[in-house]
Amino acid sequence: VRCCTKERAAIFSIGSFGDRWHEMAVSNGINADLFKSELGSITSPEMVDQVLSTGKYDLVTITHNETSTGVMNPIDEISKVIKKYPQVIFCVDAVSSAAGVKIETDKLGIDICITSSQKALGLPPGLSICTISERAVEKARTVKNRGFYLDLVQLYDTIKTKDYQYPSTPNLSLMFALNYQLELIMEEGLENRFNRHLAMAEYTRNWAKKYFSLFPDEKYASVTLTTVKNTRHISVKELNEQLGKRGFVISNGYGNLKEKTFRIAHMADLTLEDVKELLLNIEDILSI
Numbered sequence: 001v002r003c004c005t006k007e008r009a010a011i012f013s014i015g016s017f018g019d020r021w022h023e024m025a026v027s028n029g030i031n032a033d034l035f036k037s038e039l040g041s042i043t044s045p046e047m048v049d050q051v052l053s054t055g056k057y058d059l060v061t062i063t064h065n066e067t068s069t070g071v072m073n074p075i076d077e078i079s080k081v082i083k084k085y086p087q088v089i090f091c092v093d094a095v096s097s098a099a100g101v102k103i104e105t106d107k108l109g110i111d112i113c114i115t116s117s118q119k120a121l122g123l124p125p126g127l128s129i130c131t132i133s134e135r136a137v138e139k140a141r142t143v144k145n146r147g148f149y150l151d152l153v154q155l156y157d158t159i160k161t162k163d164y165q166y167p168s169t170p171n172l173s174l175m176f177a178l179n180y181q182l183e184l185i186m187e188e189g190l191e192n193r194f195n196r197h198l199a200m201a202e203y204t205r206n207w208a209k210k211y212f213s214l215f216p217d218e219k220y221a222s223v224t225l226t227t228v229k230n231t232r233h234i235s236v237k238e239l240n241e242q243l244g245k246r247g248f249v250i251s252n253g254y255g256n257l258k259e260k261t262f263r264i265a266h267m268a269d270l271t272l273e274d275v276k277e278l279l280l281n282i283e284d285i286l287s288i
Contacts, residue, residue, distance in 0.1 A: 001021070001025045001030055001032065001059060001061065002030060002143075002150075003140040003143060003146045003147070003152040003153070004058075004091070004111070004136055004139050004140050005025070005030050005059045005089075005143065006058055006143050007057065007058040008033065008057050008058065009031065009057065010032075010035060010052065010056075010057040010059070010060045010061070011025060011035065011060075012035045012037075012051075012061060012063070013063065014036075014037045014039075014041065014042060014043055014063055014069060014071050015063070015066035015068040015069040015254075016066075016068040016254055017067065017068060017095070018036070018063040018093075021063070029145070033057075035047060039068075040069050040071060040217070041071070042071060042217075043063075045078050045080065048062075048078055049084070052081070052088060057088060058088055058089065058139075060082060060088050060089070060090055061091045062093070063092075064092050064093060065093075065095075065101075065222050065225070067096045067222070067225050068255060070214075070215055070222045070225055070227025071216045071217075071221070071222060071227075072221065072222045072223060074220065075092065076108065082109065083109050089111045089139055090108075090109055090110050090111045090112070091112040091113075092110050092112070093114055094114065095114065095116050095119055096222075096225065096267070097115075097223070098113070098120060098129075099119075099120040099122075099185065099268075100120035100224040100267045100268075101194055101197065101224070102190070105131050110131070110133075111133040111136040112133070112136050114128065115128075115129045116128050116129060117129070117178060119224070119267060119268070120267040120268050121181060122181060122268030123174060123177050123181055126174045127178060136152070137153060154167050155167065196272070198223055200270065200271075200275045201224070201226065203275055203279075204226040204275055205218060205221055205226055207279050208226055208228045211283070211286075212232060213229045213231050215227040215257075224265065224266065225263055225264065225265045225266065226263065226266065227257075228261060228262050229260070229261055230253070230260055230262060232286075232288075235259070236252045236253070236258075236262045237252065237259070239262075239285060239286065243281060246281050248281055250262055250263065250265075250282075251265070264278070
């Protein structure tokens with residue numbers, strides 16, 4: 001956002017992490033407006049079209065997968081709208097979806113797609129990963145005050161002229177780990193990996209509907225994480241304590257959704273058998 005916004009950024013939010021993108025933009029002195037959806041709902045293509053049609057914005061951000069609510073935005077449909085506005089740089093937060101679902105950045109016209117090592121890639125935290133289009137680089141060259149460490153122009157030019165070296169010391173240990181993990185991902189096969197994630201998601205959703213209910217509309221439910229509405233009014237904190245004794249852990253609801261929801265991740269190297277074992281243990285603890 002800092003590197004590619006010259007006029008004004010339109011930040012669309014479907015939860016806590018979309019809100020945070022707006023906070024980061026404002027804290028960096030960027031002119032940015034926040035467009036929020038109700039918790040559990042998507043950013044609709046119609047919303048995006050209405051905002052961009054004003055002509056005020058030269059950059060838009062979309063959260064692909066919001067882990068606080070378990071919603072996955074319809075990025076394909078949204079991309080069709082954004083293509084109507086060629087002057088707008090299209091940024092996507094794919095932190096918790098990349099490597100778990102197919103994201104065809106070039107086909108969708110995504111200029112900047114960001115992710116990180118600790119979600120569906122299945123590595124420790126510490127690496128930020130970004131794809132950037134030539135169009136975004138050229139736009140960034142026209143923007144002043146891009147910062148230093150994360151100046152996309154400096155990063156891009158250094159990589160291109162110095163055989164993929166970086167202007168600052170990178171996290172080499174995690175880069176070697178990422179290279180190893182990518183080899184394993186290719187061995188599994190991308191379609192097999194995406195199908196495995198979808199199978200875990202569908203199983204978890206069906207379980208949630210049987211014993212609780214889904215927080216988001218199932219049509220837009222995340223493939224890498226399921227947010228469950230706590231209709232039984234259990235103590236999620238106590239459930240997690242009991243799960244911990246058995247070698248498992250889930251996440252309580254995020255922020256204002258704490259104890260009102262709980263979240264079950266099914267991403268990275270987890271398998272359907274892992275998910276089934278976790279859910280059986282939850283059933284046993286809760287006697288359901």
